[in-house]
Amino acid sequence: MTIKFKLFTGILILISIFAVDFFVNQRLSKDVIKNTAYLNNSEAIIRNSNILNKLMIDMQSGLRGYLLTDQEDFLVPYYEGLKSVPSLLKEQKKLVNSSNQKERLDSIHTLHLKWIDYSNALITTKKDTLPEANARYIELFERRVKARYGKRLNDSIRDIFQDFDSYEYRRRQDRRRTLEKSIEDTRFITFILAICSITVALVSGLYIIRLITTRISKMVDLAEEISKGNFKTMKDNQHDELRKLSESLNTMSTILDKNFKELTKKNKELDEFAYVVSHDLKAPLRGIDNITKWLEEDHEQELTPDVKRNLDLIKGRTKRLENMINGLLDYARIGKVKRGFQKVAVEKMLNELVELLVPPNFVVNIKNKMPVLMTDKLHIEQVFSNLISNAVKYNDKPVGRIDIGAFDWGDYYEFTVQDNGIGIQSAYYEKIFTIFQTLQERDAFESTGVGLAIVKKILEDHKSTITVESISGKGTVFTFTWPKYLVNE
Amino acid sequence: MNQKTILLVEDDYVDVTSVKRALGKLNIPHDLHVAHNGVDALALLNGNSPDGTKIKPDIIILDLNMPKMNGIEFLGIIKNYYSLKSIKVFVMTTSSEEYDRAAAENLGITGYILKPLDFEKSKDSPASSTFQLMSELVN
Structure with missing residues (x-):
């Protein structure tokens, strides 16, 4: 599986979690909106119901007043009701959704119509001044009013109104409870999803970081080893983009090796x-x-x-x-020649070389404290002996001077051999280290041109360097480095 | 002084001449036989040479670097023969042939003669002193 794919999968999981979260919240807000609309509707229904009830009661009171006093102005609310009740009922029916409530409204309507019939008969007969009408009124009064026909109708209407209202209140309470529960549920789901997404993000992030960093650090180690000259290879069992890098490193190492x-x-x-x-x-x-x-x-x-x-x-x-x-x-x-490491006291070695190589008309000065080191004695001796004998050989002054210095750089030593000899022109700084190269005619000055080439080869063998600085006619300084070997005595 | 028989095993004509001149100068009475490689030398010792000569030398002067059979091989063979074992062998070598010298030493030799055979300049040179020693040994 490639890293790209792994990253993509992690991100995909996170996105789906957020999508679910979004969907749940969306549904909740829809519920809330729906509920608000329902509550508004419900309030309108109750309000209408109250108005209707009041109108009907007013009609009843008006009728009663008229019947008792015979004064027609009592009938004003009655006529008012006749006009507005039908439209209000119609409006109420539109607002109501439940079939139960619709039935109740229908019953109210029917009962109300019956009551209007009853009322109309009484009012018409009472208003009429003809004697048959009066008799009819008395008959109606006796048969209906006294028999409490109207009262029964009104009681029924009031009962149905009560049922209607209480049903509406109950429904409203149910709704509120459902909404509260869905808010609660949504909160819970959101919380769980948040925890899930944090976990997924953390785990996949850590996994990818681990996957990449451990292997990159392995590769860095390998590259360092290669740079030190240890041409190793590394194992990598993953099959992804980094594998190509590790394989290239391995190939490079193998080829270099x-x-x-x-x-x-x-x-x-x-x-x-x-x-x-x-x-x-x-x-x-x-x-x-x-x-x-x-x-x-x-x-x-x-x-x-x-x-x-x-x-x-x-x-x-x-x-x-x-x-x-x-x-x-x-x-x-x-x-x-195989290298032989031994303890070398440089100052002692130098004194021996000076005694062997330097004639009496020379002053040799060892400038500072020379180290005692575990090293390849033959080689360091060869380097010094070549440099010192050159200093002797190429000197035209009555009193020759050779200064030898040492400096400890921590990782390696630096030695200098300085003379007051004939010097070397800067154009020849490179050439003098080439084998069989001499700066003087062989017939005039017998020299094979091997000494400095040997010095250079020895120093290269020890991964060290040599540089030369000179003023023609005044003298030359050779500076070379020498490694510190970690050898047990 | 009785005359000593010397077998010189050497392929280089100049080195042969050199040894001849040295022996002449040192006034060592001698009967010198020359073989140009190990095979010819063995033939002389066994009497298988073309002219049928068979010698029993007192001293063998042996070069190490020769065609057909080199000095080390030759030395290995004669040291296995009871009759030849006791012959004193001097190896002629250059200073740089350390490895071969060590091999010769292991097989059992009496001494070295260092090339070049520079005995003219000084009587104290290694070569001439070896020749002196050689002449004393065989007397």
């Missing part, structure tokens, strides 16, 4: 070659030298000065060639 080994082998072969060649070159050279000497020995009396000079030249060139081959052998041997 292969090339490095190849290079080491080639270098060794080259050293071997130089060694064998120079060794084999020496045998015929020795022969030439021997024969030259025999010629001189056997024909000493017969040789003309010219021939003698030429024979000397042959001997001189043979010697030079031998020196060069020896130098090449020394150079090739640097990598061949």
Whole structure:
């Protein structure tokens, strides 16, 4: 599974949680809106119901007043009611949804119509001045009013109104309870979803961070190892974008390892070659030298000065060639000889070298305290001996001066060898470290040009460096570094 | 001084001449036989040489680096023969052949002669002192 896919899945889960949350809240707010609308409707129904009830009661009172006093102005509310009750009922029927309530309204309507019939009969007969009408009124009064027909109708209407109102109130209370419960539920769901989304976000975030960082740090470690020259590889079982990176690192490491080994082998072969060649070159050279000497020995009396000079030249060139081959052998041997670590007291070593290499007309000054270190004695000795003998060799002053210094940089040492000799022009700073390169004519100054090449090769072998600074005619400073080896004594 | 038989096993003509001159200069009476490699030397010792010569040398001067059979191989063979075992062997070597020198030493040799054979300049050179020692040993 790729990281992209994992990230996408995490985000998808979060989005779905939020979608559910949104949906639940949406539903709740719809419920609230619906309930508010219902409450408004319900209030209107109760209000209408009250008005209707009052109108009807007023009609009844008006009728009663008229019947008792015979004064027609009592009938004003009655006529009012006749006009407004039907429209109000109609309106009320529209507002009411429940079939029970509709039935109740229908019953009220029916009863009310009956009562109007009853009332109308009484009023018409009472108003009429004809004697049959009066008799009819008396008859009606006796048969209906006294028999409480109207009262019964009114009682029924009042009862139904009461039922109607109480039903409405009850419904309203149910509604309120349902709404409260749904608010409660929504709060709960939202809370749970919030916890879920926080958990999912945390867990998936931590998982992805862990997945990426542990492997990246593994790769960083590997890259560091590679930079130190340890060409390792790493295992990676995941199949995603990072896998490509780790695979490339592994490939790089493997190739580097292969090339490095190849290079080491080639270098060794080259050293071997130089060694064998120079060794084999020496045998015929020795022969030439021997024969030259025999010629001189056997024909000493017969040789003309010219021939003698030429024979000397042959001997001189043979010697030079031998020196060069020896130098090449020394150079090739640097990598061949196994390193031997031992305790080296640099100051003691320097004093021994000075005694061996430096003539009395030189002043040698060891500037500061020299370290005592566990190192490859042969190599550090070779470096110093080459630098010191160069300082002696290339000096034109009546009193030669050699200053040797040391500085501890923590990770490595830095040594300086300074002389007051003939100096080197800056154009040759690089050239002097190349094998067989000399700055003076060989006939004038016998030098093989191997010493500094050996110094450079030894220092490269120890992953160290050498630099040179010089003022032509005034002197030269060679500065080289030397590693601190962690070797147990 | 009785004459000593010396077998020189050396492929280089110059080195052969060099040894001849040295022996001549040191006035050591000798009968010098020369073989150019280990195989020829063994033939001389066994009497299998083309002219049928068989020698019993007092001293063998042995070069290490030779064609066909080199000095170390030759040394390994003669040290296994009871009759040849006691012959004093001097190895001619250059200073750089340390590895071969160690191998020769393990097989049992009497001494070295360091090449180049530079005895003209000084009587104290390693080569000439070895020759002196050699002549004393065989007397």
